[in-house]
Amino acid sequence: xxxxxxxxxxxxxxxxxxxxxxxxxxxxxxxxxxxxxxxxxxxxxxxxxxxxxxxxxxxxxxxxxxxxxxxxxxxxxxxxxxxxxxxxxxxxxxxxxxxxxxxxxxxxxxxxxxxxxxxxxxxxxxxxxxxxxxxxxxxxxxxxxxxxxxxxxxxxxxxxxxxxxxxxxxxxxxxxxxxxxxxxxxxxxxxxxxxxxxxxxxxxxxxxxxxxxxxxxxxxxxxxxxxxxxxxxxxxxxxxxxxxxxxxxxxx
Amino acid sequence: xxxxxxxxxxxxxxxxxxxxxxxxxxxxxxxxxxxxxxxxxxxxxxxxxxxxxxxxxxxxxxxxxxxxxxxxxxxxxxxxxxxxxxxxxxxxxxxxxxxxxxxxxxxxxxxxxxxxxxxxxxxxxxxxxxxxxxxxxxxxxxxxxxxxxxxxxxxxxxxxxxxxxxxxxxxxxxxxxxxxxxxxxxxxxxxxxxxxxxxxxxxxxxxxxxxxxxxxxxxxxxxxxxxxxxxxxxxxxxxxxxxxxxxxxxxxxxxxxxxxxxxxxxxxxxxxxxxxxxxxxxxxxxxxxxxxxxxxxxxxxxxxxxxxxxxxxxxxxxxxxxxxxxxxxxxxxxxxxxxxxxxxxxxxxxxxxxxxxxxxxxxxxxxxxxxxxxxxxxxxxxxxxxxxxxxxxxxxxxxxxxxxxxxxxxx
Numbered sequence: 001x002x003x004x005x006x007x008x009x010x011x012x013x014x015x016x017x018x019x020x021x022x023x024x025x026x027x028x029x030x031x032x033x034x035x036x037x038x039x040x041x042x043x044x045x046x047x048x049x050x051x052x053x054x055x056x057x058x059x060x061x062x063x064x065x066x067x068x069x070x071x072x073x074x075x076x077x078x079x080x081x082x083x084x085x086x087x088x089x090x091x092x093x094x095x096x097x098x099x100x101x102x103x104x105x106x107x108x109x110x111x112x113x114x115x116x117x118x119x120x121x122x123x124x125x126x127x128x129x130x131x132x133x134x135x136x137x138x139x140x141x142x143x144x145x146x147x148x149x150x151x152x153x154x155x156x157x158x159x160x161x162x163x164x165x166x167x168x169x170x171x172x173x174x175x176x177x178x179x180x181x182x183x184x185x186x187x188x189x190x191x192x193x194x195x196x197x198x199x200x201x202x203x204x205x206x207x208x209x210x211x212x213x214x215x216x217x218x219x220x221x222x223x224x225x226x227x228x229x230x231x232x233x234x235x236x237x238x239x240x241x242x243x244x245x246x247x248x249x250x251x252x
Numbered sequence: 253x254x255x256x257x258x259x260x261x262x263x264x265x266x267x268x269x270x271x272x273x274x275x276x277x278x279x280x281x282x283x284x285x286x287x288x289x290x291x292x293x294x295x296x297x298x299x300x301x302x303x304x305x306x307x308x309x310x311x312x313x314x315x316x317x318x319x320x321x322x323x324x325x326x327x328x329x330x331x332x333x334x335x336x337x338x339x340x341x342x343x344x345x346x347x348x349x350x351x352x353x354x355x356x357x358x359x360x361x362x363x364x365x366x367x368x369x370x371x372x373x374x375x376x377x378x379x380x381x382x383x384x385x386x387x388x389x390x391x392x393x394x395x396x397x398x399x400x401x402x403x404x405x406x407x408x409x410x411x412x413x414x415x416x417x418x419x420x421x422x423x424x425x426x427x428x429x430x431x432x433x434x435x436x437x438x439x440x441x442x443x444x445x446x447x448x449x450x451x452x453x454x455x456x457x458x459x460x461x462x463x464x465x466x467x468x469x470x471x472x473x474x475x476x477x478x479x480x481x482x483x484x485x486x487x488x489x490x491x492x493x494x495x496x497x498x499x500x501x502x503x504x505x506x507x508x509x510x511x512x513x514x515x516x517x518x519x520x521x522x523x524x525x526x527x528x529x530x531x532x533x534x535x536x537x538x539x540x541x542x543x544x545x546x547x548x549x550x551x552x553x554x555x556x557x558x559x560x561x562x563x564x565x566x567x568x569x570x571x572x573x574x575x576x577x578x579x580x581x582x583x584x585x586x587x588x589x590x591x592x593x594x595x596x597x598x599x600x601x602x603x604x605x606x607x608x609x610x611x612x613x614x615x616x617x618x619x620x621x622x623x624x625x626x627x628x629x630x631x632x633x634x635x636x637x638x639x640x641x642x643x644x645x646x647x648x649x650x651x652x653x654x655x656x657x658x659x660x661x662x663x
Contacts, residue, residue, distance in 0.1 A: 050610050072613035073622075081614075088611045092629030098612070101625065106616035141629070158615060 001026045001166055001197040002047075002067075007058035009046045016042040018222035019058070024166075024215075029198045031208055033233065034219035035241040040201045041085060043219075044170045048082040049075050062166065077109030081164035083155045085171040090142040095154065098142050099124060103161055127160040131187050148175035156187035166197045173207035185210030205233040220244045260318075262378070262406045264294060265311035272377060285376035292370040304549040304581040305491055305520045310463060313433050315406030317378065323400050329426055332642045334396040341400070342407040342438075343381045351395070354382040354410055371465050375439040379410035382440075387419040387448075394422035394451075394640065399438070401462065403431025411440040415448035415476075422451040424643060427486065432461030439467045444476035446500065451479045453643060455650055458486035460515065467493045474500025474529070481634060482509035483647050484519050485654040491520040498525065498532035498560075510539040510631050512654035513546030513578075520549035523567075527555060527590075531562035539634070540571045541627050542578035543658040549581045554595060556588040563593040571601045572630050574623070574658055620661045627655035 002024040009017040016039045024030050034040050045053040047060065049072040060067040062078060070078060090098070103123075104114035115123065128138055131153045143151050152172055159167055172184055188211045191198060200207060208216070208230070216232040217224045225244060226232065260270030267290060272282050294310065295302045319341045328348070330336055338348035344355070383397055401407050415421060427436060436458065444450055458464050464487040470478055482492055496505055511519035525534045540548035552567045569582040584597035604626050612622035631651050638644035 048610075048614050051606060071619070072610060073616055073618050076614055076616040084611065084614075088605070088608045090608055090612075090626065090629050092632030093625055098615075098625065101621065102612070102615035102617055105618065105621065109616065162615065 001028075001063060002199070003059070003061040005059045005061075007046070007060060008056045009042060010054050010056055011042060011052060015056070016222055017046065020219075020223050022217065022224055024197045024199060026165075026197055027194045028215065029192060029200070029211065029213045030215045030217065031200045031202060031213040031233065032217045032219050032224075033202055033205065033236055035244060036203070038220045039222040040219055041170055042222075044082055044168045044201055047075075047168055048072060048080065073105070074109070076162075076164075077106050079110075079165035081159050081162055081167045083152075083159060083167060083169040083172050085174060087143050087151045087155055089144045089146075091144050093142050094139050095142045096121075096124065096138040099138075099158060099161055102158070106162055124157070124161050127157050130160070130190065131157045132183055133157055149177065149180035152176060152184055153180065153187070156184055160187060160190060164191075165195060167191055167199070169198065169200045171202060172200065173202055173204065181207065182210060205237045208233045218244060260316075262315045262317060267293065269377065270317060282377050285373040286378075289370055289373040289377060292373065295370050301522060301551065304551070305489075305518065307465075307489075309489060310435060313435075315435055316404050317406055317408075319402040319405040319434075328398055328400070329428070329646070331394070331396050331424065331646050333640065334394040334424060334642070336396045336398060337383065338398045338400065339381070339383070339409060341402060341405045342379070342409040344383070348398075351397075352384045352386070354384055354412065355380065369467070371437055372439055372467055372469075375408045375410055375437050375467075378406070378408035379439070380408075382409045382411040382438075384411070385413045385421065385423065386416075387414070387421040388416040389419060391419070391421040394424055394643065396424040396426065398426045398428070399436065401427075401429035401434045401436050401458070403434055405434045407434070407436045407438070409436075409438045411438070413440060413442040413450065415442075415444045415450055417446040417473075418448060419445070420449045422453075422640065422643075424453040424455075424646075426455045426457065427464060428457050429459040429462050429486075431459060434459070435463040435465070437465045439469065442468065442470045442478070444470070444472045444478060444503075446473045447475040448473070449477045449479075452481070453638075453647060454480075454482040454492075455647060456482065456484040456486050456490060456492065457650060458490070460486060460488060460517065462487050464490040465493075466491070467495065470494070470496045470505075472496065472498050472500065472503035472505065472532075475502050476500065477503070478505040480505070480507045480509075481638065481647065482521070483650055484509065484511040484521070485513075485650060487517065487519070489518045491522065494521075494523040494525075496523075496525045496534070498527050498534065499529055500532075501529045502531045502533075503529060504533040505535070507534075507536045508538070508634050510541065510634055510651060511548045512541045512627075512631075512651060512658060513548060514543045514658045515546065516544065517546045518549075519546070520551075522549070522551040524553045524555070525565065526557065527560040527563045527565065528557050530560060531564075532560065533564040534566070536567035537634070538569050539631055540580060541574065541630065541655065541658060542572070542580065543574035545577045547579040547581070550599075551583045551585070552597070553585045553587065554597070556586070556590050556593050556595065558589045560590045561592045563590060563595065565593070565595045567597045569599040570630075571599070572627065573601065573603055574627075620656075620659050623659040624652075624656045624661055627659060628652050631655070
């Protein structure tokens with residue numbers, strides 16, 4: 001699904017990713033953990049194609065296509081979804097109108113028929129209800145006045161509606177209480193499937209109690225230092241990132 | 253009733269005004285207005301209120317005062333639930349419905365007050381027609397006046413709106429046109445008596461090669477309320493002027509508008525609100541969205557006279573530049589001669605937030621669609637509280653079409 005080979009990337013001229021290699025197959029769920037400043041969010045932004053995050057060398061293949069050749073919306077249309085750590089607020093545009101424009105844009109790009117109004121409403125209401133969001137919230141301006149937890153749940157509603165083949169989830173667990181965390185985890189698990197891949201980026205391992213990853217990577221200073229199974233996250237839980245050069249601050 | 257020959261022409265430099273024939277008070281007043289205009293000429297940029305807007309391009313053209321227009325029904329906008337009348341080049345086209353008009357002078361009442369502004373004087377001198385809307389009680393259906401202009405014509409239309417005590421009405425005006433180099437110079441006098449309420453919408457969607465100058469002159473008696481919303485997307489050069497006098501206690505007005513300009517368009521909104529009585533309220537919110545060398549001007553002057561205690565006045569100007577070639581000149585102003593008033597004003601100029609563009613594109617919208625959606629979001633609040641859903645969507649669609657154009661999309 002996603003092949004990252006020796007990826008180097010800069011932000012404002014400073015090299016943040018320093019030869020990162022990572023491979024995620026269809027049906028797999030991976031987690032990248034690492035201390036602050038290790039380049040986790042930069043990786044997510046480079047993969048999504050954000051301006052200012054420049055891949056200087058290396059290669060990224062997404063479903064066999066050269067991802068770095070595509071613009072942001074083409075990557076989305078190809079099936080890449082980024083769940084934002086800090087979703088933006090957009091006054092004046094209701095969530096539901098935005099989401100309809102987005103999903104139909106993606107469906108058209110994939111050669112699928114755009115949803116008509118009735119079908120769209122049915123789909124989005126079902127996803128919203130699954131994530132514990134009311135119709136009324138969907139009518140409100142996008143993310144405006146939403147709590148941190150509501151914004152994160154709303155990201156997952158959008159993800160489930162857009163039905164991407166690969167989800168990059170940047171700190172989808174940050175700022176959530178335990179109940180909200182469980183709801184978000186339920187949403188992520190709902191995307192799992194043989195033709196889907198998920199990459200969770202997190203500082204803490206607590207999300208991984210609810211969305212159990214197949215592979216855990218430890219990232220630091222722009223590269224993957226170690227990869228392993230679920231037990232690697234548990235090891236980090238007890239020892240923190242101290243072994244990776246950061247003081248005891250990670251274990252929650 | 254026509255007192256200006258249909259073959260007559262108007263030229264501004266050197267000035268060539270048509271002969272105004274006829275006898276009586278009206279003809280005399282028009283000749284007097286013509287003399288005043290001849291003396292003043294077009295307002296120049298040395299005048300404070302014309303500092304940012306030059307009418308020079310008008311002087312390079314000549315205008316006919318009557319066009320032979322065959323306007324077709326298709327192409328004329330219609331708003332469900334509203335009663336529509338159509339003026340073509342400033343004259344009522346009775347094929348599309350009727351309304352009392354200025355052409356029957358007796359309806360206009362006494363001769364209009366002398367113009368104190370040059371364009372108003374020119375309008376006074378040349379206006380042959382216009383609607384006269386007299387309302388008592390509650391007018392059930394909104395009146396939609398569609399103004400159509402055609403190439404090479406100068407349209408000077410004079411409209412009168414009078415609301416009796418306690419009357420209520422909704423007026424929508426649409427300005428559209430075909431072709432190039434025409435000039436619409438319109439004046440609407442509106443008088444709201446005690447407790448009257450007028451809701452007024454205007455869509456200025458002239459041809460991009462046309463000129464549009466308009467004055468809405470309003471007086472409000474005690475407890476009267478005026479609600480105005482303008483959407484300016486058309487014309488090469490436009491100036492919308494509001495002159496409001498809050499004459500009676502607790503009179504109030506709420507003015508809103510947006511100018512959406514591209515391709516070198518110049519869109520000016522100039523407002524004067526004169527608080528002349530205690531406890532009156534005025535609220536203004538004007539926005540502009542500009543791209544490709546377009547320029548918007550907002551001048552908002554709130555005057556609070558002696559004795560206008562308890563005045564509550566707010567004016568805001570919010571502007572969005574889609575690229576660095578566009579320009580905004582915004583000048584909210586306050587002149588306060590009374591104590592115990594609450595007055596505020598503010599202006600902002602910004603660009604689209606790239607973090608928001610990225611977010612929308614990440615969800616699959618093209619760069620153009622993402623930018624258009626953000627523009628729609630920026631102007632949306634102007635339409636959110638328009639009570640009549642058909643009118644709200646009529647104006648919103650116009651703004652959204654312009655937003656797509658300005659962000660590089662197809663119509």
